[in-house]
Amino acid sequence: MSPAQYALCLNGVVRREALRWLGQRGRFVSALVRPLVWLAIFAAGFHFVLGVSIIPPYETYVPYEVYIAPGLLAMIQLFNGMQSSLSMVYDREMGSMRSLMIAPFPRWFLLLAKLLAGVAVSVVQAYIFLVIAWFWDITPPYAGYIFVLPALVLGGLMLGALGLVLSSFIKQLENFAGVMNFVIFPMFFTSSALYPLWRVQEANQTLYWICQANPFTHATELIRFALYGEFNAVSAAVVAGYTLVFMALAVLGYDPGRGLLARRAGAE
């Protein structure tokens, strides 16, 4: 296969993901409504309870909704990463996974293509959210809208790769509710998405370290800083590191010599 054919394959996988996303109205709408509901209800409710003191990257006191907006962007990517990878396993979708895996390309490349397709969709969703959030007075500097792009790509890659790992190693997560309960909510709540970590540290040191180790915290912080034109090197390094680890595990999980596919077939 020539480089041009690799490009065609990647293009085809991304295109399919985009068409599916547009075609499935429910998925499209719920992906946007979910963070907006959080913004409208949760942030409005806590607006008067929780003020956020001056912490980087913010230069003034910020209202609570401004604080949680980056976390909600990361949440869009988290849901998307879980959905695009795990949907391959559920709902008779194993079939579409199989048709991807028999393409005459190296398997790591097919997984990467699948991953990039999911990232492309999640980045578009994130920008749509940012546009709507602008009307909520969440108005980062204009440059932030550009700087946030690489952060969204890197965060999307990490969370998508995590989805691939879960889809390859975990047999028990039989439906999306299971993923919500055991992956999405724990990751979301033990992160800096909803509250600054210094507050967590005051309350409980162990919880603080759990939050610090949580990859989702760093995806959120990477996005938060980028949105205000700053680069959070620690978070970038952590996210990049987790991405590599998750990708390696996913390739291992989908290796024909071990991993998911044989074990799953054996369980049937």
Next chain:
Amino acid sequence: MPPAGEAMPLSVEGLSHAFGARKVLDGVGLGVGRGDFTVLLGLNGAGKSTLFALITRLYHSNSGRIVVFGHDIRAEPQAALARMGVVFQQPTLDLDLTVEQNLYYHAALHGISQRAVRARVGAELARVNLADRRRDKVRQLSGGQRRRVELARALLHEPSLLLLDEPTVGLDIESRQFLLEHVRLLCRERGLGVLWATHLIDEAGAEAKVVVLHRGRVLAAGDVPAILAQTGAETLKSAFDRLTRAGSEAA
């Protein structure tokens, strides 16, 4: 057993596979020649789907060898997969995409551009009488029509080996007949090697090569008259019954 010629569309030798302690395939050997319509006959649980998973490199076998047009599936997977067209038992079309979007996606997975494949999409759909449904969503098609789209899709990159795993499950008699005749025609016209897995004995016509798989072992292989002679039966049905009964007793 056909010899394992290097240029054969498909040659399987000594293939064994177990899931944990449960042995699913035990020393399976078979071959599919050019233009052969080969029916892999077996009851549910015979190991047909595992065999398909191994041939399509979903995962590797514990032991044995699979060679597609001289390319070992382990050593040269991409060369082997490029020559293969597959219709899986489970439906694999995207229901929310149109027929042609599904086909273009498949072409891309084989490194073929939309422009290059546009005419072929039309031709393959016309062959399965679905040219006028090209822009319809797959969701709007009947089960039989979806299967025909899957067949058109499997042929899009002009494979020389076609694998079908229980392709007629859930289809009405008319759709089943159409699919069978269409694939047999492909064998004759294009010299396509076909491996057609089924538990429906009547899908093996008089001209088919038959491989009887039972509890992971090949009990008989050859053309229909040879199998009848081997078992002393008058019909393939009774030959199959005798073979599987003897196979079960032996096991």
